[in-house]
Amino acid sequence: MKKATMLGLVAILMTLMLAACGSNNGSSNTAATNNAGTSEESTAAATNSLEKIKAADKIVIGTEGTYPPFTYHDASGELTGFDVEIAREVAKRLGVEVQFEEAPWDSLLAGIDAGRFDSVFNEVSIRDDRKEKYDFSDPYISSGAVLIVREDNTDIKSLADLKGKKSAQSLTSNLADIARENGAEIVAIEGFQQAIDLLNSNRADATINDNLSFLDLKKQKPDLALKVVAEAEDASQSGGVFAKNQPELVEAVNKALADMHSDGTYATISEKYFGEDVSK
Numbered sequence: 001m002k003k004a005t006m007l008g009l010v011a012i013l014m015t016l017m018l019a020a021c022g023s024n025n026g027s028s029n030t031a032a033t034n035n036a037g038t039s040e041e042s043t044a045a046a047t048n049s050l051e052k053i054k055a056a057d058k059i060v061i062g063t064e065g066t067y068p069p070f071t072y073h074d075a076s077g078e079l080t081g082f083d084v085e086i087a088r089e090v091a092k093r094l095g096v097e098v099q100f101e102e103a104p105w106d107s108l109l110a111g112i113d114a115g116r117f118d119s120v121f122n123e124v125s126i127r128d129d130r131k132e133k134y135d136f137s138d139p140y141i142s143s144g145a146v147l148i149v150r151e152d153n154t155d156i157k158s159l160a161d162l163k164g165k166k167s168a169q170s171l172t173s174n175l176a177d178i179a180r181e182n183g184a185e186i187v188a189i190e191g192f193q194q195a196i197d198l199l200n201s202n203r204a205d206a207t208i209n210d211n212l213s214f215l216d217l218k219k220q221k222p223d224l225a226l227k228v229v230a231e232a233e234d235a236s237q238s239g240g241v242f243a244k245n246q247p248e249l250v251e252a253v254n255k256a257l258a259d260m261h262s263d264g265t266y267a268t269i270s271e272k273y274f275g276e277d278v279s280k
Contacts, residue, residue, distance in 0.1 A: 034211050050094075058097045061087050062117035065102040066268040069216040069273045070123045082273040084220055085258075086140055087121040089265060090240070093256035108135065119253070120241040130241075137240035137253045140266075141278050143212040144235035145175055150199055152224040156206055158230045168195035168204035175208040178232060192217075199226060208232070215274045 063071045063083060071081040079100055091098035103111055108124070111117040112134065126136045149156045149272045156165060163183030169176035171188050179186060186205045189195045194212050198204035213230070218224060242250055260266040261279070270277050 049118055049243070049246045050249055050252055053094065053096055056096075057095065057172055058099050059091050060099045060101055060116070060118045061091075062101050062103055062108045062111045062120040063087070063122045064105055064108070065100075067105075067123065069212075070188075071121075082141070082269065082278075083121045083123060083233070085269045085272075086260075087119075087240070089123075089269070090253055090256045091261055093259060094252055109241065112241060115243075118242070118249070123238045124241050125236045126239050133244065135242045135244055135246060135250050137242070137250060138246050138257055139237035139239050140257055141212070141280070142235050142237045143210055143278065145178065145232035146211045146214060146228045147206055147208050147230040147232075148195075148199065148214055148226055149206045149229055150202075151227050153205065153229075156229060159208075159232070162206060165205040166203075168198040169205040178204075179208050196224075196226070200224075212274060212278060215276070215278075219273070 003252055016124045019075065063079075064080055065071055065073060067081075069081055069090075070083045071079070075078045079102070082102065082136075088098055089098075101111070101117060105122070108117075108122055109130075112120060123141070124130070124136075126139060130136075147156070147162070155161060159178065159182045162179055165184055166187050167176075167179040167184035168187045168189045169179050170190065171186065176186055184206070187198060189198065189207075192209055195204065195207035195209060199207060211228070214226075214228065240253055242253075257266070260269075266279065267277055270279065
């Protein structure tokens with residue numbers, strides 16, 4: 001009887017222990033499941049750049065700061081320019097502060113790769129090769145190549161008229177290619193200002209260059225005796241640049257840009273720097 005009683009007690013104790021283990025395992029599994037769910041939610045939140053920006057109350061934007069009139073420092077040393085003002089207004093409409101981080105052109109997109117910037121606003125042309133690696137906002141500026149000559153020049157009225165004429169161009173640029181294709185003799189330059197100087201001194205007959213750069217030049221020097229006589233067919237469009245797969249952030253920026261067009265803010269900024277709407 002005593003042996004049977006002891007065996008019965010052992011069986012009861014084992015049953016109770018197994019039940020307890022089962023209960024603990026269930027709790028552990030439930031906790032693990034809950035923790036996994038929380039981890040997945042945290043990861044999703046961490047990869048949502050818009051939520052991260054809102055939480056930090058700040059968007060970090062990469063820009064050169066050395067490329068007037070788009071991004072540069074004024075006489076007082078303050079960072080300004082067309083792209084800078086567009087970016088500031090976008091941040092305002094997102095409801096956050098903006099922090100600009102200046103970097104050389106070659107390292108701007110790498111700054112997105114490294115997570116240093118949430119975006120780049122710096123006249124970055126929207127191209128298929130770049131779209132493979134980055135997302136872009138809707139275009140906020142458009143510019144094409146134009147043929148510039150002296151105001152007293154009556155011989156050159158189109159690109160075809162460059163045949164046999166001297167055109168001031170950077171040797172390796174696509175603009176030099178356009179001039180060559182139209183029969184021009186290339187006069188080598190290092191930059192836009194040098195082309196203008198050659199035109200003014202009659203050492204070149206023409207230059208093919210960026211329309212927005214010319215508009216800015218005319219705004220700064222309205223009495224400059226130069227004119228645009230033709231435009232190249234293809235215009236380049238620029239937009240804000242973002243890391244891939246951030247649809248919420250891109251959508252929010254696109255809405256801000258659209259609202260700026262609707263309420264006239266974009267036109268005000270554009271006319272300040274170029275004297276016309278440069279989104280078209």
